[in-house]
Amino acid sequence: MQLVDSTYSLIEFADICIAVKxxxxxxxxxxxxxxxxxxxxxxxxxxxxxxKRIPTYxxxxxxxxxxxxxxxxxxxxxxxxxTTNEENYxxxxxxxxxxxxxxxxxxxxxxxxxxxxxxxxxISSLCQYDEKLVLLTTADLLHQFISHNQTxxxxxx
Amino acid sequence: MPEIERQSExxxxxxxxxxxxxSIAVAQVVVAEYILEPELKLVPGSIDYCNQVVNWRGEFxxxxxLSVLFGxxxxxxxxxxxxxxxxxxxxxxxxxxxxxxxxxxxxxxxDESMCDIPEDFPEIMRPLIDSIFSHDDQVVAVINLAxxxxxxxxxxILAMRRYQIEKVESAA
Numbered sequence: 047m048q049l050v051d052s053t054y055s056l057i058e059f060a061d062i063c064i065a066v067k068x069x070x071x072x073x074x075x076x077x078x079x080x081x082x083x084x085x086x087x088x089x090x091x092x093x094x095x096x097x098k099r100i101p102t103y104x105x106x107x108x109x110x111x112x113x114x115x116x117x118x119x120x121x122x123x124x125x126x127x128x129t130t131n132e133e134n135y136x137x138x139x140x141x142x143x144x145x146x147x148x149x150x151x152x153x154x155x156x157x158x159x160x161x162x163x164x165x166x167x168x169i170s171s172l173c174q175y176d177e178k179l180v181l182l183t184t185a186d187l188l189h190q191f192i193s194h195n196q197t198x199x200x201x202x203x
Numbered sequence: 204m205p206e207i208e209r210q211s212e213x214x215x216x217x218x219x220x221x222x223x224x225x226s227i228a229v230a231q232v233v234v235a236e237y238i239l240e241p242e243l244k245l246v247p248g249s250i251d252y253c254n255q256v257v258n259w260r261g262e263f264x265x266x267x268x269l270s271v272l273f274g275x276x277x278x279x280x281x282x283x284x285x286x287x288x289x290x291x292x293x294x295x296x297x298x299x300x301x302x303x304x305x306x307x308x309x310x311x312x313x314d315e316s317m318c319d320i321p322e323d324f325p326e327i328m329r330p331l332i333d334s335i336f337s338h339d340d341q342v343v344a345v346i347n348l349a350x351x352x353x354x355x356x357x358x359x360i361l362a363m364r365r366y367q368i369e370k371v372e373s374a375a
Contacts, residue, residue, distance in 0.1 A: 062245065062247065107245055107247065108245070108247045108248075109247040109248060110247075154261070154262070156262065156263055158246060158249070159265055159352070159354075160354040160357075161250075161253065161265075161352055161353055161354045161356065161357040162246065162249040162250060162253050162254070162265050162357070163248075163249065163250065163354070163357065164248055164249055164250040164251070164254075164361070165361060166248060167248050167249075168247055168248035169246055169247060169248055169249070172246070172256065172263050174258065174263075179244040179256070179258070179263065181246065181247070191248055
C-alpha cells in the first residue's frame with residue numbers, strides 16, 4: 047500500500063505556510079542571488095535560471111506581491127516555479143523551506159469550501175502538519191493569483 | 204360559544220451580535236460552541252468576509268465576519284460562535300463560525316415581536332432572511348445559515364460588487 051501521496055515543499059513567509067508539490071518547483075537558491083533592478087515602479091527582482099531571467103516576487107500574508115526590499119535578507123531563499131504549460135516561470139522569496147510527505151492516508155486534507163472562494167481562488171486545500179496550518183496550492187494557481195494582483199503591487203509601490 | 208384564547212408561541216433563541224450595529228437570532232440547537240480568544244488562521248485568496256479558519260475539534264472550519272459584508276470595520280478576533288447547519292435534510296451537520304462583537308445572549312421570541320423589514324436594512328442580507336422581529340428597540344433577523352454558507356450567496360455578493368464597480372466606472 048502506498049501511503050505517501052506526494053512530496054511537498056513547505057514554504058514559509060509572512061507568517062503563513064504554503065505547500066507546493068516538489069515536482070512543480072524548478073530550483074531553490076539563496077535570495078542573495080536575486081538581481082535587483084530599481085525602476086519608477088519600485089524594486090524589481092529577477093532570478094537567473096537556465097539562462098532565463100525570471101521575475102521574483104515577495105508576497106504578503108495575503109499572497110499578494112509587495113514591493114521588494116532594496117536588500118534581501120541573507121538567510122532568505124528564492125524558489126523558482128514553472129507552470130504546467132511551461133509558458134510561465136516565476137520565483138518567490140521565502141524565509142524557510144522544508145520537505146513534507148503529505149498523504150490523504152496519514153494527513154487529514156480538507157478542501158476549502160467553495161463559498162470561501164473570492165474572485166481568484168489560490169488555496170485548494172488545507173491540512174495540519176506539525177501542528178500548523180498548511181495551505182496547499184499549485185504553481186499554476188500561484189502564477190494566476192500573482193498576475194491578477196500585480197496591479198495592486200504597482201498601486202502601492 | 205366561548206372564545207378560545209390563542210396562545211402566542213414563545214421560542215428561545217441565541218442573539219448573536221455579528222457586527223457592532225446588527226444582530227441575528229438563531230435557534231438554540233444551532234450554536235455548537237461559544238469560543239473566547241480563538242486562534243484564527245488566514246486563508247489567502249478567500250472572500251473578504253470569510254477569509255479565516257479555526258481549528259475546531261480537529262477540523263478547520265470557516266470563520267465569517269459579517270460586519271465586512273455590511274461595509275463596517277472588521278471585528279477583532281475576541282469571540283466566535285460555532286454554528287451547525289444542513290444544506291439538505293439528511294446531510295451530516297456542517298459547521299462554520301461567526302465572529303461576534305460581544306457575548307451571546309439568550310432571548311425569547313414570540314409571534315408578537317415579528318415586524319416588517321425596515322427600509323434601511325442591509326440589501327445584501329435580504330436574500331438570507333427567514334423572518335425578522337424587534338428586540339429591545341433593535342431589529343433582529345433570523346437568517347438561513349445554510350444559504351449564508353452556500354456558494355450561491357458568495358457568487359451573489361461578488362456579482363453585486365462587480366455591478367457596483369461597473370456602475371461607478373460608467374458614471375465616471
